[in-house]
Amino acid sequence: MPALKNTKHEAFANLVAKRDKTKMSVTVCYIASGYSTDGHAAEASATRLLSSAEVQARIAEINAPVVAKSRVTVASLLAELQATVEAARAAKQFGAVNGSLALIGKLTGLLVEKVEMGGPGEFADAKTPADILRALAEDCGSVGELIEQLEFMLDEARAMAAGQARPIAVVEHKSEDKWKKLNGFNQAT
Known part of the structure; x- marks a missing residue:
């Protein structure tokens, strides 16, 4: 989901998403987003904006673990190493080819440096x-x-x-x- 079109809503979603670190209340997040209300009105408006499905979805997206976006797996490492092998061969950098092939062997379990009993x-x-x-x-x-x-x-x-x-x-x-x-x-x- 891209950033919210309303810049104040986007700022509010970002501030609420970081509440664990900042310890800001929802009302303070609302006011810090650029809204100008006081007291109970700010509280009620912050609660209403927080209940918006669009804002909730954006907060969830911001809070989604970064790991999910850049998950490293054996398969992704093997793909990277294979691309490195191909590029190194094309550039006639055979040392890089050998190093990448050794890493591929280790990742796939074909090369074992030490076995302990x-x-x-x-x-x-x-x-x-x-x-x-x-x-x-x-x-x-x-x-x-x-x-x-x-x-x-x-x-x-x-x-x-x-x-x-x-x-x-x-x-x-x-x-x-x-x-x-x-x-x-x-x-x-």
Whole structure:
């Protein structure tokens, strides 16, 4: 609904809509809107204007939550991001494309940065490694499933360690004395 045609009615509707903040009475709103009456006449006129369907509708519209007018949803964010991707591709701004695609993945649940098992403080009572293993077994559903998960993690850790290992050069020495000298062994012993 657009603003009321009568500017005094519009001013009155705006003032009444903000009464929670201003603590103004309906009569004070009426007088502040530009009407010139006194005492009981102002009270009666304010009440009559307030009962007008047109004024009531305008007050309701003004008081309608701003969130409803600019509601942000996953769908609206995805639409914005898709438009950003298209514009960035057209401008050959591939960093912006990648960033927008990453956000799309996060919003749709395709990209998960971190997954936590258990709630905050779930292991707070665990005092020993056995307590931790019991909690993990319970979280996995069975001891067998826990063992399977731990074996998988052990294989992953071994693969990581293998990737970080440095090769050792093998040097052949012609004599045992020379080898001992090179490696810091005392020959007198």
